[in-house]
Amino acid sequence: MTRRPRLVTVAHGTRKSGGNEVARQITLAAGLALGVEAVCSYVELSDPLFEDVVAADVTPTVVVPLLLSTGFHLRQDLPRMASAAAGPLVLGRPLGPHRLVAQAQLEQLARVGARPGDGRLVLVAAGSSDPLATRDLTRAAELLGRSWGSAVEVATLSALGRRPAEVVRAGDVVSPYLLSPGFFADRARDESLAAGAAVIADVIGPHPLVVDLVVQRAHALESVRQTA
Known part of the structure; x- marks a missing residue:
């Protein structure tokens, strides 16, 4: 065998x-x-x-x-x-991007009390200099938006894309597109809070x-x- x-x-x-x-x-x-x-x-x-x-x-x-x-x-x-x-x-x-990852994000949002329709949602990712990563993040936001019920904005912490300070508004809900705690997870939380985010989910884990x-x-x- x-x-x-x-x-x-x-x-x-x-x-x-x-x-x-x-x-x-x-x-x-x-x-x-x-x-x-x-x-x-x-x-x-x-x-x-x-x-x-x-x-x-x-x-x-x-x-x-x-x-x-x-x-x-x-x-x-x-x-x-x-x-x-x-x-x-x-x-x-x-x-990613994948519907199962998006569903896991949605469940992490629910754990902190955020539900579809609660407000504007921003996906915060580490970022990459590869344009194909930008394509993937756009798709990840689309998949998450289907369950959230409205368009999801994207912010990145490095390289290509807009930073949380440019995207997150007062009262927004934030979903880190990160698998693990660490440097980028800390930055996602800190920069989103500084920009006025009301709710920030945990990493996907x-x-x-x-x-x-x-x-x-x-x-x-x-x-x-x-x-x-």
Whole structure:
């Protein structure tokens, strides 16, 4: 019987242990659901690094990036690191934009008392210099807006796009388009509050819907590997 490939996830990485723990929890839950070995790795700032994980084991591997948009890491860093793999490897696409991510955001908004129709909603993302990331953020806002019932504005904390100070108005509701706590999550909260936001949801975190999406992506990648 052919051995099923292991799951390797790759998150950005942060110096805040709580942020890295989110990636570990998602990976553990997805591995249990799939019934396979699951390893969490990072692009930078935390161990184990993705490149080291794939270079150290010949086991066939499917890689699910725990990233929410296209960007430099996904289009440049991860393919370069994956080229060092010791065994067969299939690299997947980012988690977002996706309806399950949008639903997880909506549930995080509900946790802080925000409901569709409560007011103007702003999605705040880390930002990227890659124009394809801007496309992804526009789509993420569209998906969230379908459930919210009105158009969702987008603000970014770096690179391309408008900053929270330019987008957030007094009384607005803010949904961070961030998976984990860390530097950008702190900035999203601080800058949104400074701009007058009334309600700010928590980051998406190790939400069960995110785990479901990782499982879906792993299944799809396994099918790709089998037919390659």
